[in-house]
Amino acid sequence: MHISLKKEIERSNAGRVGLSLLLLVIAAAVLAPLLSSYDPGQQSVGSLLSPSGSHWLGTNHVGQDIWSQLLYGARTSLMVGFGVGIISLLLGILFGVSAALIGGLYDKIVMRVVDAFIVIPMVVVVILVAAYIKPDLPVLILLLAALSWQGGARVIRAQTLSLKESGHINASRMFGAGRFYVAWRHVLPDIVTILLVEFIYGVRRAVFMEAGLAFLGIGDPMLVSWGMMMRDAMSFSYLDVWQWWLVPAGVALSLTIIGLTFVSHAAEAALDPRLRGAEVA
Amino acid sequence: MLNRRNLVTYSIAFLFILALNFLMPRMMPGDPLSAIYGDEVLVAMAPEFKAHLVESFALDEPMWRQFGAYILALFQGDMGYSYYYNASVFSVIIGSLPWTLLVVGSSLVLSTLIGIALGIESGWRRGSRTDRTMLAGLMSLNGFPDFFLGLVLLLVFGVLMGIFPLAGALTPYSGLSGFSLVVDVMKHMALPVTALTLAHLAGVYLLTRNTMITVLKAPFMLTARAKGLSQRRLKYHHAGRNSMLPVLTVTGIWLGRLVTGALFVELVFAYPGVGYLTYQALLTRDYPLIQGIFLIVAIAVLIANFAVDLLYPKLDPRVSYAH
């Protein structure tokens, strides 16, 4: 398959929109210190202030600048998102490729375990664990990754299996190539596109999870998170304050996820030629 | 399909849930009882009760004995005692479960029906304005987390427009019955169900649409057209019927997502289901309750998956029980 994923994504409407949104969020995260004049954790005098010149989105219930929180919140989402995404992907590759190439009992065992995890709802497990272990950022990332690599592993295994039957892998085996060599030089390059798609899915899921868990009150209280902002804002829904506190956080979160959705849709379409063409996207 | 492979999977999942539930408190440093019940509670507990707990949990015995006691207790329906609610964990959860089932069930049915219907229409008219609009719209909708949707709905329809109630499953102390009770329940459940349905809809829609696009190219569609059948029959009886199947396959897996979503949505609407219960339990560090909820919810999802696996062959004749 000689489709340049990058080109395909850039070509489709959805892809372009998605990428723009993502870039916006990434820019917000990276440039946060430049774009805001307050430290998000700093408590100033006035709490629940309306938006003004010095506080563009006003302040929250403990006097923190909401605009700053919004920007720094992007960092949390992206860090968790990409962190979980990468680790998930690596685990998925490790188990997916090995299961496909090694086969036999190992494959059977791995697949049963993978399927078992897929059936269990991730969030509930995290809630349980989080009740006991107060998770800080690294623990949260590891925990989420440990529970979300399975879906990708299945897909990667399937792809590897179909590649396994293809000629060039057999040919290299016939030259005496070891399994690791085969995986590195023959399998990975061919599944790169699918890995990318899985990665984007993973990031999206993780961003969603992190926000949700923060919303429930599970997460590192030291970190600024959009989920947490929404949770705090919720208690004050009887005041006007939700307009500039709740909504921006929610919208920021949604735009991030939408951006990821659109990009993954474009990537998916690039992979499956039947879905290409005559799309909005 | 139900077969040996799936049974193994479900068994592993079941064991994992049980094991995790068992091990979490016992792996914490310090007194296991304090891990199970929380320090604040222990302080207030009468010593005789504490001794009774130690005995029933077999806390001074080796691990495997503890596990045995744990399993035994479970089978007897004893999931521990919620100090906070002053009742057995089991009864507390059972009280909340029906509300969650109501919301999740309704959302599942609605989102599946609407999603499939829209997906069929979209796939049938692929490339048209209708299709492209629906696609863009639903993909965007897909990006909104359910709790945010819930919040927006609450604020717009509840706070601003005052059409729907702001919290709870029933109007408290109303003493309604019969038809007006049903109406009351529905009014309270309208927004949560809407939020959950909207969040879940897009996934169903996209899958159905994609399947529809593939199905329309299949040889039997040409055969059907040659038979001079009406467009309607082609769309629903032939293409539609085939396009529904993948959605039903993944319904089981997606159920987990719905349940999770319900957790968040209940929180937003203070809807007295298991989700809201979880939130309360976390706030008050009511460990036995958290554990009980975890167990019940996880196993419920497992059972639902199982049920879908059983039902699927009825709908897709290509799949049989024999493997």
Added chain:
Amino acid sequence: MLEISNLQVSYGNDIVLNGVDLRLSGGESLAIIGESGTGKTTLGLSIMRLTEGKVRGSIRFDEKDLLTLSDGEMQAIRWNRVAMVFQNVNNVLNPVHSILDQVAEPMIEHKLRNKDEARTKAGELLEQFGLSQKRFSAYPHQLSGGEQQRVLLAMALANEPDLLILDEPLSSLDVITRGELGDLLRTVGNHRARLVITHDLDTASRLADNLAVLYGGKIVEIGPTREILQRPRHPYTKALLRAYPNMTTVKDLQGIKGRMTRPVSGCPFHPRCTQAIDICSETIPPLTWSQGRGVACHRGGIVTLLSVANLSKAFNSLKAVDSVNLHIESGETLALVGQSGSGKTTLAKTIMGVYPQFDGTVYLEGEKVTSYGKDFYKRVQMIFQNPGESLSHRLSVLESVMEPLEIQAIGTEEQRREKAIQTIGEVELSRSDDFLHTYPHHLSGGELQRVAIARALVLDPDLLIADEPTAFLDASVGAKVLKLLLNLQEHRGLSMLYITHDIAAARKVSDRIAVMLDGRIIEEGPSNMIVTAPEQSYTQHLLGSASSLHLDNYT
């Protein structure tokens, strides 16, 4: 009932059907034969108006032009008046509905019967096609290929259409089932008009009384099936018959040179035709009718390349050749079989103009041959029994092969060299310098004969006369030479007069056989006929004593 005029169908820039005319009356059967890509399925789909391409022309069904009907009107016609049996591929039937439901469906949807009646009738149809009642609730994937084909056939007849279009109805079946279903189809479909679309001559001859040969989007030959198969008139039809393995033909399989390409100007077949002339690449030949047969060929069909009328040659009082009438068609091989002394070599030499005196006439492509000069020898060449003798010991391989070109003064020295070397490659000999400069006495018998063939071919003749070419060669070597001759015939569109005493070899390489005895041709006809049903006792005698392994001698 069905009249198609000037049907043109194209997909984008690709013209699939380029002006097809057809006529079919009620109860008649017509098979459309063509290889893949010729547009036959498109033809079927066009009648049902199910193609995605651009359609022009007219398809008249019962006085109405189907192409002008509205969707609603067309819907009413589909299945009720015209039904199609599609190719039996995976998923041609809906996988989630039972076969009974799918057969009953058109009756219900077109309001011909109510649900119960429809299901009963569907059951009857399925049984008629050999499916038992317990299979009725089965789903398509539970059926074997043969069973699925039966369902497709039963389903097509559900609404009792007047016209049945069958697309490869028997191709997915094993031979025995084919026979069974073929018979069933003939009985059940007898009073309906049938259009059979297939690439398979066996299917066509089983199911249809008439045959239309489709090539390059046009019909090149059309007429009664039996007649076409026995005496094809279009070069493509003849070549197709030669390429098709069946129990009737005895000649070895031969392909057709080149590949089908689109688009082609003029006659669609001309790039691969053995008798193409200038006009063939310029204009499309119209379908002309004679004697109940339609042929689309500028030359009126297969051309007779060489014919001799009343040819006689006597040496003093001995009549070596006695009133011989023969003809050889373009692109075919005629074997002249006879014992030594029968006059066959004399006949060949007479045709070649070795003897200045003879009686009778020789015609080359219809024109009388009055003098034997360069022109004649450019078109007719000969190779002899003993290559060692026919090649000069003084000339190297290259020189020998170049000689005819020098004699005819064709081209420059360089061009002649090139041509000679190319031809040497064609006869599968080495083109290395060493070999080109080898002298005959260093070569083996097989190599010598190949050099002789190369020499004969270097002028690009239309007819090659081969006089016992393998007589002096070992069996295996001889076999290769024969194979070479067949290949050359395929590639170059060569016609051949193959002279031999060995009827066993003759039938493997020839389209027709002429048996010669004492200077006369006593029997002549298609090889398979001569070999299986000879009329003359001499022929029978020849066959009886032909080379065989005599296995029944051993007990």
